[in-house]
Amino acid sequence: MKSFPQSIAVAALLAGFVTVAVPPLHAEETGDQGFVKIFDGKSLNNWKLAEENQTAWHVEDGMLVCDGERCHVFYDGPLQPMKDFHFRCEVKTTPGSNAGIYFHTKYQATGWPKYGYECQVNVSHKDPKKTSSLYAVENVADPGVKDNEWYTQEIIVKGNHIELKVNGKTMVDYTEPAGKDAFSKDFERRLNEGTIALQAHDPQSKVYFRNLEVKPL
Numbered sequence: 001m002k003s004f005p006q007s008i009a010v011a012a013l014l015a016g017f018v019t020v021a022v023p024p025l026h027a028e029e030t031g032d033q034g035f036v037k038i039f040d041g042k043s044l045n046n047w048k049l050a051e052e053n054q055t056a057w058h059v060e061d062g063m064l065v066c067d068g069e070r071c072h073v074f075y076d077g078p079l080q081p082m083k084d085f086h087f088r089c090e091v092k093t094t095p096g097s098n099a100g101i102y103f104h105t106k107y108q109a110t111g112w113p114k115y116g117y118e119c120q121v122n123v124s125h126k127d128p129k130k131t132s133s134l135y136a137v138e139n140v141a142d143p144g145v146k147d148n149e150w151y152t153q154e155i156i157v158k159g160n161h162i163e164l165k166v167n168g169k170t171m172v173d174y175t176e177p178a179g180k181d182a183f184s185k186d187f188e189r190r191l192n193e194g195t196i197a198l199q200a201h202d203p204q205s206k207v208y209f210r211n212l213e214v215k216p217l
Contacts, residue, residue: 035088035213038075038196039064046077051109056200064209066099066200073198074107080195084217087155087196090210091121091131095147097205098125100135102197103155113197115188119155119164121199121207123147132164132171137189140171150210158217160191 038046041062049057049071056068064073079085087103098121105116118135120127124147129135131143132153143166145151154165164172176191183189198209 032213033215035086035215036079037211037213038077038079039209039212041210044073046075048074048076048107050074050107053200057198062210064198064212065206066198067206068200068203070112070202071200072102072108072113073200074105075196076107079214079216081193082157082195082214082216083193084158085156086215086217087213089153089212090150091153092150092208093121093123093131093147094206095124096126097147097207098122098127098201099205099207100199100201101153101155102199103157104191104194105197106194107197112187113199114186115192116194117162117189117191118199119153121153125205132166134162134164134172134174135189136183136187138172138174143171144169156217157191162191 043059044057050073053069053071056066056071057073058065093099100121101119102113102116103119105113108114117137120129120131120133120135120140122130123143123145128141129139130141131145131151133139145166152167156163156165160176160178162172162174162176163170180190196214
């Protein structure tokens with residue numbers, strides 16, 4: 001009779017070891033709350049640069065930094081193509097800078113990406129379409145953030161619905177109409193599936209990105 005409680009204690013102790021061991025492995029693989037890190041903070045592994053002006057992008061102290069002529073860098077890792085997802089990252093602009101975060105896009109060697117939508121990155125650039133605008137579709141005039149300060153940008157796509165958030169506040173809540181036509185011959189601006197791309201806009205635009213994560217939905 002005395003061995004029965006002892007066996008329970010041993011089993012409980014072993015269960016305790018299993019409970020302690022599993023969560024850290026899970027967290028390392030998937031990130032916080034199911035998010036997967038898509039930038040390692042050290043290199044462009046799983047990213048593919050456009051063929052033009054590749055020196056516009058570099059990795060610095062855990063950040064992706066753009067400060068050159070037009071060039072786009074496309075996520076090329078195992079999570080793409082993405083359809084329904086929740087993307088988030090931290091962004092810091094400098095005065096007068098312009099950049100962008102494309103989604104549902106496709107790799108292009110040159111030019112402005114034709115496919116998908118662009119989430120604007122712009123606090124004080126002359127373009128009136130400011131940060132978290134769904135570019136040329138639903139525009140934001142004042143995102144409530146400042147240059148030289150980090151803010152969190154979120155992009156959530158589910159079905160035909162797009163939500164763009166800055167620091168937890170919804171800036172755009174857009175439902176794409178069924179059968180929507182392409183915006184023009186140069187820009188689709190409609191949902192399908194694809195990848196994430198970051199934009200280097202021009203040499204006067206220096207922008208920092210860090211902690212890029214995606215959660216498939």
